[in-house]
Structure formats: structure tokens, C-alpha cells
Amino acid sequence: xxxxxxxxxxxxxxxxxxxxxxxxxARVLVLEMExxxxxxxxxRSAAFWSETYGGPSxxxxxxxxxxxxxxxxxxxGSLHIARSGERAAIDAELAAFAASGVTLDLVDPRxxxxxxxxxxxxxxxxxxxxxxxxxxxxxxxxxxxxxxGGEIVTSAGLEAASHDGGWxxxxxxxxxxxxxxxxxxxxxxxxxxxxxxxxxxxxxxxxRTMVQLLTDPAPPADLPHVGHVTGSFYFxxxxxxxxxxSPHDEIACQPCDAQPEDIDVAIAIDRLEQAVDWRVExxxxxxxGLRSFAPDRLPVYGFDPGVETLFWCAGQGGFGIQTAPxxxxxxxxxxxxxxxxxxxxxxxxxxxxxxxxxx
Numbered sequence: 001x002x003x004x005x006x007x008x009x010x011x012x013x014x015x016x017x018x019x020x021x022x023x024x025x026a027r028v029l030v031l032e033m034e035x036x037x038x039x040x041x042x043x044r045s046a047a048f049w050s051e052t053y054g055g056p057s058x059x060x061x062x063x064x065x066x067x068x069x070x071x072x073x074x075x076x077g078s079l080h081i082a083r084s085g086e087r088a089a090i091d092a093e094l095a096a097f098a099a100s101g102v103t104l105d106l107v108d109p110r111x112x113x114x115x116x117x118x119x120x121x122x123x124x125x126x127x128x129x130x131x132x133x134x135x136x137x138x139x140x141x142x143x144x145x146x147x148x149g150g151e152i153v154t155s156a157g158l159e160a161a162s163h164d165g166g167w168x169x170x171x172x173x174x175x176x177x178x179x180x181x182x183x184x185x186x187x188x189x190x191x192x193x194x195x196x197x198x199x200x201x202x203x204x205x206x207x208r209t210m211v212q213l214l215t216d217p218a219p220p221a222d223l224p225h226v227g228h229v230t231g232s233f234y235f236x237x238x239x240x241x242x243x244x245x246s247p248h249d250e251i252a253c254q255p256c257d258a259q260p261e262d263i264d265v266a267i268a269i270d271r272l273e274q275a276v277d278w279r280v281e282x283x284x285x286x287x288x289g290l291r292s293f294a295p296d297r298l299p300v301y302g303f304d305p306g307v308e309t310l311f312w313c314a315g316q317g318g319f320g321i322q323t324a325p326x327x328x329x330x331x332x333x334x335x336x337x338x339x340x341x342x343x344x345x346x347x348x349x350x351x352x353x354x355x356x357x358x359x
Contacts, residue, residue, distance in 0.1 A: 004029040004151075006335070007169055007178035009158055009192050011037030013134075013321050014313050015184030016141040017328035018335075023148035025336055029178060030145060031171055033157030033188075038138050040257065041186055044289030045321050046210060046244060048225055048236065050078055050129045051102045052093070054319035057298055059100050060347050061323035061330075066128070068325035068343065072137045076236065077224035078129035081109045081275070082122045089229045090122050103127055113226060115217070115277045129225050134321055141324075158185075161196045163309065180335070182311045187255035187290045189300075189314035198307045201300060201357050203315050205290045206250040209264040212285040213243045215278040226275075233271040242284065245272055250291065258288040291318040295357070299323070301331045302353035311335055312354045 004027045008015045011032035019030045034040070049069060051062050066073075082090050090106070097104055109123035110116050145152060156173035167178045185192040187205035194200055218241035227234035227248070235245040247268035251261075265286050273280070294300050294315035304310040313331050316323065326344045333340040334349060 002029070002176050003166075004176065004178040006180045006182060007031060007167060007176060008182040008184055010184035010186055010188075011142070011152055011154070012040065012042040012184070012186050013038065013138055013141070013324045014186065014316055014327075015182070016138060016145065017324040018182065018184060018313050018331050019150055020141040020144040020148070021328045021332035022335060023145050023150035028145065028148075028150035029176055030150065030152045031156040031158060031169065031173075031176070032152065032154045033172075035155045037142060037152065037154065041290050041292075042134065042138055042321065044210070044287055045132075045134050046234075046236070046246065047132045047134045047321070048076060048078075048129060049073055049132050049322040050126060050225070051100070052080070052097055052104070052126055053322065054317065056096050056100060057351075058319050058323065059097065059102065061299075061326045062319065063100075063102070064326035064344050064347060065323050069132065069137070069322075072133040073130040074133070076130050078126040079107070079109050079112060079224050079226045080124040080126065080229040081113070081116075081120050081226060082229045083119045084121045086229060087122065090124060093124060093229060112224065113276065114220060117275060117277060120275060124229065132321055137321070137324070158192055158195060161192075163197065163307075167309065180309050180311060182313055182335070184313040186314065187292045189292065189312070191255065193304070193310070193312075196307060196310050198304045198310050201312070201315070201354060202295045203292050203300075204295075205253055205255050205292045207253050207258045207288050208246065208291050208318065209249050209260045209268060209288050210244060210246050210286070211260075211265055211268055211283060212238065213245060213269075213280055214241070214282040214284060215243055216281050217278060219243050219278075228271075228275070233268065233275070235272060245269070247271055253290075255290070258290050260286045260288040293317045299327065299352050300354050301327065301349060302334055302355065305355040305358075
């Protein structure tokens with residue numbers, strides 16, 4: 001039976017980024033239940049980096065990740081639009097990020113979105129928002145793991161975990177041993193914790209719907225990311241004059257291979273048509289992904305308070321990709337017992353510790 005210093009359960013962006021940070025310092029194994037890494041959430045991301053996405057408690061991780069993501073970002077910009085009666089929501093967002101250093105400007109969205117309906121009169125402009133090359137980023141982490149001597153085993157869903165001087169992990173791909181177990185299983189984080197003898201935190205998966213449309217007129221090439229300031233939809237341009245649209249839904253569900261529901265697709269299109277006068281010509285593609293949150297909607301990084309050789313890297317919601325570089329460096333420092341990288345030294349890791357939910 002192969003023996004490792006660290007076994008990471010999950011090869012999505014959470015597990016892959018953390019394993020890449022750890023592999024130069026330890027013998028690392030990554031176990032992925034699907035036949036390809038990133039199948040459920042990472043590979044279905046809307047692929048944008050926004051310093052305001054996730055709220056003020058997430059922003060430090062996002063902002064710290066920006067320079068580390070430089071090779072994977074492309075300028076986009078974001079407009080947080082509001083109707084004439086929603087000034088309070090605009091003011092609340094501006095106030096929430098007033099001390100963050102994030103550039104936010106009050107603008108007229110009608111100057112930037114052709115066909116915007118008359119009642120949408122206000123917007124916040126977030127110029128730093130950018131596309132993320134998610135495939136390139138995730139692939140780079142997987143490559144870094146292998147180059148540092150780490151191993152990635154796919155089709156290796158965890159079936160049992162026992163601890164007696166070390167972890168014995170039984171999977172569909174065989175059995176493995178490790179000194180430390182890292183739970184980066186996304187929507188499956190609580191079931192993995194239970195297998196390892198830890199108390200589940202309450203990580204809840206939610207389904208998020210996306211559709212790809214052709215519209216008339218086609219969205220202009222310089223259209224930014226556009227989202228309702230109260231969070232009822234967002235859309236952004238894609239290659240070939242296409243539009244990606246989401247109703248910004250969060251439908252509680254069990255861990256699963258999420259699939260879009262027709263009602264959520266219809267809601268998305270209806271909300272788009274309430275915002276702009278574009279005609280939907282064709283629904284080209286629809287899909288759904290999972291976003292998983294802890295009860296307080298903050299990520300969970302740290303050693304389990306009841307199982308000392310179990311480490312959590314979970315609950316990253318819909319901001320796991322945009323925060324991955326900083327989160328991985330922060331978590332790796334905790335795992336290795338080292339001072340954090342200077343890029344994240346200003347971030348208080350204790351606020352994300354699993355012990356905040358009790359032991």
C-alpha cells in the first residue's frame with residue numbers, strides 16, 4: 001500500500017491549488033472521485049474575477065489573489081446596475097467596500113449598455129473585474145503537482161477512512177496511506193468529514209444555473225460583466241457574439257451531478273428581458289454547477305478541532321477560483337506550520353478556522 005505524507009480528497013480548484021503549494025515540501029497524493037479533475041464546480045464556472053464578489057469578508061482573499069492570477073486574467077470590468085428605486089442597495093454596496101481600496105464609481109449604465117430599459121438608471125462601475133482562464137489556471141496547478149512529484153489518482157472516490165497511527169483510505173481505485181488527510185471535497189466535504197470521524201460542519205451545496213444565448217442585437221464586444229446590484233441576475237459577453245446569463249440562483253441540493261431545470265432557465269431569460277430590449281434568438285447551451293457554503297458563508301481552512309490529522313479546505317462557495325492562489329498559500333502555511341507567504345501575511349487565517357463552529 002502506497003504511503004504519503006499528505007492525501008488531498010478532491011482535485012477541483014481547492015484541492016489542486018493547495019496540493020500544488022504543498023507538493024514541493026511533502027509527498028502528496030490527490031484523490032479525485034471523477035475520471036477528470038474539476039468536473040462538478042471548477043469546470044462549470046462563469047469564469048470572472050471580481051473583488052466585490054462574495055462580499056467584504058472574501059475581498060481580501062480575492063484582492064491578494066489578483067497579482068498571482070496575472071497570467072490568467074483578461075480585462076472585463078463590471079457594472080452593478082440598479083433600478084431607480086434601488087438607491088439604498090447602491091449606497092449599501094459602496095459603503096461595504098469604502099475602506100477596502102477597491103475602486104468603485106457611481107455611473108450611468110445607459111451610457112455603457114445599449115438597449116438598457118429606462119428604469120435602470122444607476123450603476124456601480126468596478127473596473128478591476130476580469131475574465132479568468134479557469135482551464136489554464138486549474139491545469140497549471142495540476143501540472144505543478146506532478147512536476148513536484150505529487151500524484152493524482154482519478155476515479156478514486158473515497159469509500160472509507162480510518163486512523164491508527166496514520167490514515168488508511170479506501171477508494172474505488174485501491175487503498176492508500178497518509179499521515180495527514182485534507183478535505184477539499186467541495187459539495188462532498190461533510191460526507192468526507194463523517195467518514196474520517198469528524199463532526200460535519202454543515203457545508204451546503206447549491207445549484208447555480210447558466211445559459212449561453214444568441215441575441216439580437218448581439219452584445220457589443222466591449223460589453224462588461226453586468227449584474228443586478230441586488231443579485232437577481234448577471235450576464236457577460238462571450239466569444240462569437242454570445243451571451244452567458246445566470247439568474248444568480250442558489251437552489252439547495254444534495255451533492256450531485258447538477259443539471260439545469262427548465263424553470264430556472266426561463267427565469268434567467270425573463271430577468272434579462274426585463275433589463276434590456278434584446279431579443280433572444282437561440283438558447284445554445286445550458287448547464288448547472290455546485291456552489292458549497294459553510295453556515296456563515298465564509299470558507300473553512302484549518303485543522304479539525306476534534307480530529308487533529310484532518311485539515312479542512314472547503315466551503316469556498318462561488319468564489320473558490322478567484323481566491324484560489326491566496327487561499328492555497330494561506331492554507332499551506334497552516335498545514336506546514338510555517339509563516340504565511342508575504343502575499344497573504346496580512347490576512348487573518350483564524351477567521352476561517354473550522355473551530356468557529358464548535359468541536
